[in-house]
Amino acid sequence: MPQVGLGTYLIPDRELEKAVTTAYDLGYRKFDTALRYHNEAGIVKALKKHGINRNDVFITTKISIDAFFKGGYHFDRKINLWNFKTVKRAVQEAFDNLETDYIDLFLIHWTMPIPWAQRVYKELTRLNKEGRIRAIGVCTSLPPQFDALAEVSDVVSAVNQFEISPLNTQKNLIRWCQDKGIVAEAMSTFSHYRSNEPRLEIIENPVLKRIAESHHKAVVQVVLRWLLQQGISIIPKTWNEKYLAENIDLFEFELSTDEMAIIDSLDQGRFLNYNPYVAFQKPFSSMGRFPKKYRNWNGFESDNKKS
Numbered sequence: 001m002p003q004v005g006l007g008t009y010l011i012p013d014r015e016l017e018k019a020v021t022t023a024y025d026l027g028y029r030k031f032d033t034a035l036r037y038h039n040e041a042g043i044v045k046a047l048k049k050h051g052i053n054r055n056d057v058f059i060t061t062k063i064s065i066d067a068f069f070k071g072g073y074h075f076d077r078k079i080n081l082w083n084f085k086t087v088k089r090a091v092q093e094a095f096d097n098l099e100t101d102y103i104d105l106f107l108i109h110w111t112m113p114i115p116w117a118q119r120v121y122k123e124l125t126r127l128n129k130e131g132r133i134r135a136i137g138v139c140t141s142l143p144p145q146f147d148a149l150a151e152v153s154d155v156v157s158a159v160n161q162f163e164i165s166p167l168n169t170q171k172n173l174i175r176w177c178q179d180k181g182i183v184a185e186a187m188s189t190f191s192h193y194r195s196n197e198p199r200l201e202i203i204e205n206p207v208l209k210r211i212a213e214s215h216h217k218a219v220v221q222v223v224l225r226w227l228l229q230q231g232i233s234i235i236p237k238t239w240n241e242k243y244l245a246e247n248i249d250l251f252e253f254e255l256s257t258d259e260m261a262i263i264d265s266l267d268q269g270r271f272l273n274y275n276p277y278v279a280f281q282k283p284f285s286s287m288g289r290f291p292k293k294y295r296n297w298n299g300f301e302s303d304n305k306k307s
Contacts, residue, residue, distance in 0.1 A: 001105065001183070002058055003228060004248050005030025007237035009037045010196050019239035020046040024057070027248055032235040034062035034109065040097035054100060061094045062139065064109035065116055087123045106133045107161060111145040112279060118152045125153040135159070139187070140276050143176060144294040161185040164232060166202060166223060169267040172300035178231060185233040188273050189223060199272065207262060215253050218246055225250050226263045
């Protein structure tokens with residue numbers, strides 16, 4: 001899997017083709033999409049129109065519980081209307097949209113509720129063993145969720161995609177994943193996953209700006225380099241040609257040990273998106289979302305206290 005890729009959620013439809021083809025020309029070979037992004041077919045159309053061979057790109061897609069409910073699934077809704085779609089059919093939709101007979105990486109968007117995630121993971125495991133999915137993984141998952149998936153599959157997730165930024169360094173989860181041979185992939189580093197608005201608290205951070213100026217680079221490049229030097233996979237999103245070029249121009253400079261430590265020190269443990277640790281807190285944990293045997297997990301030494 002290439003370490004640098006292009007995130008595509010919320011790239012406007014009118015910009016998608018140009019973003020994908022420009023990214024490819026600049027050297028991107030990994031494209032991150034999902035069923036709920038409703039752009040899988042658009043990405044394939046752009047690749048084909050540009051004459052790009054399927055074997056020359058690495059495609060990640062994902063499935064969420066929304067695929068199985070009319071109007072999506074809401075944890076706080078008393079009744080969610082099932083759309084009668086089977087797991088097998090929902091997963092096949094990704095193959096149909098991508099017009100491919102294999103998918104490089106297939107992730108579960110969030111492994112909650114656990115019984116649903118286990119059913120999906122079993123199907124992904126079956127397709128992985130058939131060779132139709134080359135690797136499977138998860139998003140925003142913590143150790144108990146991996147334990148639950150291990151009950152139904154002997155295939156360990158290849159990737160865990162979760163929020164990582166200088167303001168939420170997630171050191172303990174990164175270390176845990178890497179110790180297990182699971183690739184940590186950063187999402188929502190520069191904006192909320194539902195937004196294209198940049199996080200000015202990062203982009204305009206004076207500490208990051210000083211480091212960037214010393215390397216004659218942009219702040220975004222410094223943050224992406226900080227991630228890469230930790231062995232983290234990245235999928236920054238943009239359709240701006242200048243930023244597309246900057247976001248992959250990361251291998252001709254290196255941050256010093258001191259600079260890495262300075263960026264680490266910016267950590268506030270603050271989640272921009274939802275905090276996955278709340279799944280282990282009442283009342284959420286007692287609403288049938290998590291089997292009782294996992295509810296007593298106390299989290300990592302410090303991460304479980306973050307909000």
